[in-house]
Amino acid sequence: MPGVLEIHNLQKNFDAVKVINDFSLEVVEMTLCCLVGPNGAGKTTTMDLITGRQKPTSGRIVFRGDDITGLGENTIAQRGLGRKFQIPAVFKELTVRQNLEVAYSIQVNAIRNLFSFSSRACHERMGDVADQVGLSRRLDVVAGTLSHGETQWLEIGMVLMQDPALLLLDEPVAGMTEQEVEKTAHILKTLKKSKTLIVVEHDMGFVREIADVVTVMHMGSLLAQGTIETIEADQRVRDVYLGTEEH
Template sequence: MAGVLEIRDLHKRFDTHHVIKGFTLDVAEQTLSCLVGPNGAGKTTLMDLISGRLKPSEGSVRFYGDEMTGLSENEIARRGIGRKFQVPAVFRNLTVRDNLQVAYSRQVNPFINMFTFADPGMQRRLDEVCNQVGLQDRLQIEAGLLSHGETQWLEIGMVLMQEPRLLLLDEPIAGMTEVEIEKTARLLKGIRRSATLIVVEHDMGFVREIADVVTVMHMGTLLAQGRIDEIEADKRVRDVYLGTEEEIV
């Protein structure tokens, strides 16, 4: 499989605090990768660096061969990297349909957006995404009235409206019921057929269910990578989660 994301010798420092330390990673196309590790391992910071929310102190992030580290967050999104945060950021007073329509447009000008809403391509994409995230019967509901799981699916749908080639998700099942978690697992597996996903997740049962590849971070470094059975059999990974190692060199 072709390489989508190539991270090389990535560092991030905040004054004297060295958060990401020489991190290197390859992500293959149309894989679902789960990023795991203890609290403070650097997972969210790494996602921020990939998406352009933060700039690296050193190193390279290449997306389909193009360097991303000099681009703004908006420019990176336009290149095809979509990001969903742990806390959904939806327009609560707008309907589900309106939220998806706003997400489709890459323009900030409201007058341009009015014309975009009449775009037949937008309607086709909206229909596709609604069916994908299971909100086709909730289009006229205000987002603020949705359940927690539906709100999470709406935000995933908002990211999907822009047809990202790489989708970054931060703890997508936090606060969900078991039924909602099962639906989210099916949703992410379906997205994998047309895009690549990196999911930050603490729930190892969910990781076992969805992951093609598991990447373990520890203290800003890459500790291990492989299939879930390989990761669970890795003594160094077990030691870190059990707290028997204070530092990995």
Template sequence: MNTTTSASIDSAPVTHTEGAILSIKDLKVVFSGFKALKGVNLDVGENEIVTIIGPNGAGKSTLLDAIVGKSPVASGHVFYHGKDITNRSAFEVARMGIGRKFQNPNVYNELTVFDNILLALKGSHGVFSSIKSKLTAAKRDKIITVLDRVGLLEKGYSKVSSLSHGQKQWVEIGMVIAQDPSVVLLDEPTAGMTPDETHLTGEIIKTISQNHSVVVIEHDMEFVKQIAQRIVVLHQGEKLTEGSVSEVQSNPKVIEVYLGREQIDAA
């Protein structure tokens, strides 16, 4: 496999994986002496769905934070399309094409679903100017496409405040993909959803993956089985293993530190 060499933070040579949209190399994050990530490696291919699982405190959200510049990287590298973006600001990373959705929906409740997507469109600047500016046919078509992809076409002119929790999550997913990212990062997108909403979210994510690479943090293993093309298991800040659903489910280490615990809790 071809690789490209770059200087690392500590001057040691490092390579990114040729062909990977997102490439994480030996990533370490330290908070007040606590090693939250201890050298994680991860590659994400084009239009691939990668699901990250692991016990609470495994470093899952910290990994996403480090990718988008929210948590400072102590050492290691984040490559995006082969370019080293380690410790770039969250604003820079978003502008480059990595979209992040957090656990709780961050939406404008008193605006319509349509206007929420309008505000998120790439190139829009400010709430007032975005809403009051002339709505071009291209923007309208783009918004309608996004609404259709997240299952909210019929809710386009409803206020977000009138939606269910799950639908609000879909609005924010729509706001992320409206920015045309190559990579979409989703942190527990089904938290608080009903079973039906959870299943629909899985179908939305599979639709999104036709045009975007998607990285999902999730605890619900049934949902993981629905969407995962590849599963990465984190434990205590390190990658325990990765593979298909069947490979991960049958891995003795994963059963011991995560799946077995989940089964006990469910009993």
């Protein structure tokens, strides 16, 4: 069965520099794939290419059977692909509830947005999402007063309000306390029962906790892929991580 996401021979050049070099990947539905590698390996650029933030030089990206190569960010998002960046982009002056309401609206027309906030579907979706990210008791709290971990969970919730089939997360536990990391692991392991996830992460302890599949990138190419046990035993991976990779 084909994957929910298929990347075929992807390449991205900046002038004469190949940032992504013949990279291929298949992500199976309702699995959690961790994308790892040293700094400068091309992980964030790959995420940018998948989501339409950047355009590939060559290669193909297929999402749920449709070729999305080179499409715009909004078009790709509307097809069911959501992304959370490393730095949360929440509305700090609004409550958790209001942030989720804003995230629910996908209408370009501002008047229709006002009606979507009060819709039954919005409230039902909000209740489900708030439970999923552990914020059901924090809905009336102003986002700017949330802890770092809660802010990260809120942004995950904002992406989930769009009900994406594929969720991309960029270093979701950076700067978190140990307890927050544990809760985030629980959230992601619960989400993969109904979503497909790709997580870029440097914390190998966290990767070990959540990953079904680990994909290792090096210099824009696929270095290794497999279970965490397979990856940790791979001498090529050990050599790369012990090296002095630069941005």
